[in-house]
Amino acid sequence: MGHATRTGDGWLTGTTVVLAPEGGAIAAVDVRGGGPGTKETDALDPRNLVQKVEAVVLTGGSAYGLDSASGVMAWLEDRGRGVLVGTDPAHVVPVVPAACVFDLGRGGDFRARPDASTGRAAVEAADASEPGEPVREGCVGAGTGAVVGRLKGGVGTASAVLESGITVGALVVANAAGSVTDPETGALYGELLSRRVEYPSPAVHEAARARLAEAAARNAPPPLNTTLAVVATDADLTRAQAQKLAGTAHDGIARAVRPVHLLNDGDTVFALATGARPLAAENPLALNEILAAGADLVTRAIVRAVRAAVPVDGPGGLWPSYEELYREPPLGDCPGSVT
Amino acid sequence: MGHATRTGDGWLTGTTVVLAPEGGAIAAVDVRGGGPGTKETDALDPRNLVQKVEAVVLTGGSAYGLDSASGVMAWLEDRGRGVLVGTDPAHVVPVVPAACVFDLGRGGDFRARPDASTGRAAVEAADASEPGEPVREGCVGAGTGAVVGRLKGGVGTASAVLESGITVGALVVANAAGSVTDPETGALYGELLSRRVEYPSPAVHEAARARLAEAAARNAPPPLNTTLAVVATDADLTRAQAQKLAGTAHDGIARAVRPVHLLNDGDTVFALATGARPLAAENPLALNEILAAGADLVTRAIVRAVRAAVPVDGPGGLWPSYEELYREPPLGDCPGSVT
Numbered sequence: 001m002g003h004a005t006r007t008g009d010g011w012l013t014g015t016t017v018v019l020a021p022e023g024g025a026i027a028a029v030d031v032r033g034g035g036p037g038t039k040e041t042d043a044l045d046p047r048n049l050v051q052k053v054e055a056v057v058l059t060g061g062s063a064y065g066l067d068s069a070s071g072v073m074a075w076l077e078d079r080g081r082g083v084l085v086g087t088d089p090a091h092v093v094p095v096v097p098a099a100c101v102f103d104l105g106r107g108g109d110f111r112a113r114p115d116a117s118t119g120r121a122a123v124e125a126a127d128a129s130e131p132g133e134p135v136r137e138g139c140v141g142a143g144t145g146a147v148v149g150r151l152k153g154g155v156g157t158a159s160a161v162l163e164s165g166i167t168v169g170a171l172v173v174a175n176a177a178g179s180v181t182d183p184e185t186g187a188l189y190g191e192l193l194s195r196r197v198e199y200p201s202p203a204v205h206e207a208a209r210a211r212l213a214e215a216a217a218r219n220a221p222p223p224l225n226t227t228l229a230v231v232a233t234d235a236d237l238t239r240a241q242a243q244k245l246a247g248t249a250h251d252g253i254a255r256a257v258r259p260v261h262l263l264n265d266g267d268t269v270f271a272l273a274t275g276a277r278p279l280a281a282e283n284p285l286a287l288n289e290i291l292a293a294g295a296d297l298v299t300r301a302i303v304r305a306v307r308a309a310v311p312v313d314g315p316g317g318l319w320p321s322y323e324e325l326y327r328e329p330p331l332g333d334c335p336g337s338v339t
Numbered sequence: 340m341g342h343a344t345r346t347g348d349g350w351l352t353g354t355t356v357v358l359a360p361e362g363g364a365i366a367a368v369d370v371r372g373g374g375p376g377t378k379e380t381d382a383l384d385p386r387n388l389v390q391k392v393e394a395v396v397l398t399g400g401s402a403y404g405l406d407s408a409s410g411v412m413a414w415l416e417d418r419g420r421g422v423l424v425g426t427d428p429a430h431v432v433p434v435v436p437a438a439c440v441f442d443l444g445r446g447g448d449f450r451a452r453p454d455a456s457t458g459r460a461a462v463e464a465a466d467a468s469e470p471g472e473p474v475r476e477g478c479v480g481a482g483t484g485a486v487v488g489r490l491k492g493g494v495g496t497a498s499a500v501l502e503s504g505i506t507v508g509a510l511v512v513a514n515a516a517g518s519v520t521d522p523e524t525g526a527l528y529g530e531l532l533s534r535r536v537e538y539p540s541p542a543v544h545e546a547a548r549a550r551l552a553e554a555a556a557r558n559a560p561p562p563l564n565t566t567l568a569v570v571a572t573d574a575d576l577t578r579a580q581a582q583k584l585a586g587t588a589h590d591g592i593a594r595a596v597r598p599v600h601l602l603n604d605g606d607t608v609f610a611l612a613t614g615a616r617p618l619a620a621e622n623p624l625a626l627n628e629i630l631a632a633g634a635d636l637v638t639r640a641i642v643r644a645v646r647a648a649v650p651v652d653g654p655g656g657l658w659p660s661y662e663e664l665y666r667e668p669p670l671g672d673c674p675g676s677v678t
Contacts, residue, residue, distance in 0.1 A: 034583065178631075185535050192531040193597065196524050199535060244373065248600045254590035255597070258532065259631030261587045263624050285602050292517075292598030 002125025003141030004118045010109025013060035015068040015118045016141030018230050019126040024052030026273040028242035032250045034263035037063040037100040046239035050095045054081045056270045057098035058142040058228045061113030069098035071119030099268040101175040102224035103145030108315025138308030146175035150212045152319040156305025158297040166235045166277050170297035174305040176257040177225040177264050190256035190303040200326050208325035219317035226266035227253050231294040237273035246271040248291040252298025341464025342480030343457045349448025352399035354407040354457045355480030357569050358465040363391030365612040367581035371589045373602035376402040376439040385578035389434045393420045395609045396437035397481040397567045400452030408437035410458030438607040440514040441563035442484030447654025477647030485514035489551045491658040495644025497636040505574045505616050509636035513644040515596040516564040516603050529595030529642040539665050547664035558656035565605035566592050570633045576612035585610040587630040591637025
């Protein structure tokens with residue numbers, strides 16, 4: 001996984017690339033938002049030709065930002081990675097599915113958007129990263145300009161090793177039209193379902209509401225949003241099973257964001273399966289634990305994205321962060337800082 | 340809406356019918372569970388011929404119980420209601436989409452399932468009901484034999500009038516493989532996201548866990564489950580908009596049940612739109628409030644289904660109710676009683 005982050009001088013955007021092991025991974029997608037911006041998603045229909053993909057791109061820049069996938073394609077082509085389309089091993093077409101979030105103008109300049117060079121920088125960062133290396137979260141990569149409701153959004157990740165030994169991980173870009181917090185209490189929806197919560201104190205919540213109202217009065221209402229996710233596993237899934245996983249992972253978005261999947265959300269989940277670990281052949285329900293984990297990890301990754309985000313106050317608007325508003329002791333540096 | 344409830348002598352099942360106004364309603368469906376049992380759902384694809392339906396059937400009895408829809412068809416045919424297929428007004432084919440929950444053997448007799456006569460009784464009850472009349476909830480109709488996790492499930496409803504004046508209502512049959520309660524605290528997931536909750540006291544939760552463990556030891560694990568819902572509105576929706584509504588309503592199931600949409604859930608949502616109230620033509624996002632409400636009402640209806648359910652201890656198993664386990668003062672009669 002790698003990020004390319006573009007900030008300053010009108011910019012507040014970026015691109016994130018999930019790079020599969022060489023040879024590719026089984027991939028699938030489920031689009032549930034009413035305003036999606038995507039590229040190469042039809043190729044992922046399990047009935048269609050392409051079996052594996054080398055990379056998935058999540059990007060800012062709305063539909064313009066999908067150009068970042070072209071930079072990832074070029075990088076893969078240079079390495080002969082992709083679908084072989086002739087006898088010359090250099091003749092490949094890398095299928096690079098991509099989805100975008102709306103962040104146009106968040107840095108001040110409507111035209112400051114990821115392009116092929118941003119995609120290339122992100123895939124180079126992914127290639128340079130070590131497996132198991134901690135992933136940068138918060139306002140980085142495709143989450144750089146992300147917002148959730150009136151709060152700053154960003155990138156979050158979570159992973160788990162299941163009882164079967166199968167690993168599942170989730171990467172999200174949280175940029176939703178709906179809210180991640182309960183307006184009555186200030187609690188994060190995504191935390192309410194996973195543990196006994198301490199609700200924020202009324203004084204903290206009241207101050208947060210005042211600050212958010214101030215931000216809302218200053219900012220234009222964001223016209224479009226989107227939560228993107230990649231759920232990846234080392235299980236050996238068919239393409240259809242991966243598609244089921246992409247679909248149920250949307251439940252994890254629904255538990256963290258309310259309302260969601262609206263006409264102005266382009267919510268899209270990709271699933272990747274590297275195939276190292278077979279499902280238990282004797283159990284027809286073996287997929288269930290992966291489905292349940294995929295949804296739960298997406299919820300957790302959204303919570304982490306929101307908690308890792310840092311506030312932005314710039315030419316593209318005032319976006320407080322959840323930690324700034326609700327963390328009672330003052331907050332130190334966080335890995336997602338864009339200051 | 341009408342229920343037919345079959346209990347005693349090996350029975351614990353039933354059928355629920357939502358009857359549209361004469362002339363029918365725009366209808367759509369979204370199937371998200373991995374083990375659905377449905378009839379006439381392909382006709383609802385917005386690309387396909389049939390424009391409106393006269394009734395939707397939710398039923399117990401697994402795939403066998405889909406026969407109940409035939410009784411509803413016969414009742415409609417008697418009245419000349421359905422798709423006209425010739426010049427004789429009696430020559431109609433009523434399209435009656437149906438979906439089933441798994442409850443085979445819950446009353447003790449694996450073969451005691453709804454059939455055409457059960458469907459006819461339910462549609463007669465629907466026809467006899469007055470608009471606005473309170474709907475019976477709990478262990479009635481298709482919810483008679485329903486269970487959620489280890490708890491007794493049932494039927495629940497909820498409705499709201501939106502700012503636009505549009506009404507949205509939801510009817511659910513809660514019968515999920517996943518849980519509606521947080522195992523750590525005993526709180527209902529569907530209540531955590533809608534208000535500040537008082538968690539059950541540790542002593543009550545501990546006693547509940549012991550009772551559920553006792554029930555689980557006695558019962559065979561239920562092999563299949565399913566949450567069904569009908570979301571209905573008086574808005575003027577296209578068939579595609581109704582399909583979007585059916586899809587986003589699944590978010591309401593995801594917020595109340597965890598995990599959900601598994602291979603052994605057949606989760607299916609129907610949407611009905613009677614068309615009396617147009618959407619605001621100048622607002623491209625006018626559908627959003629209906630989508631958000633649909634999901635929220637499904638969550639609320641699931642909570643009501645679980646809270647209205649009464650315990651069952653019979654030849655098909657021991658199924659405690661949430662109220663029995665968690666309500667600290669003793670519980671009086673409830674409308675869903677099957678005793």
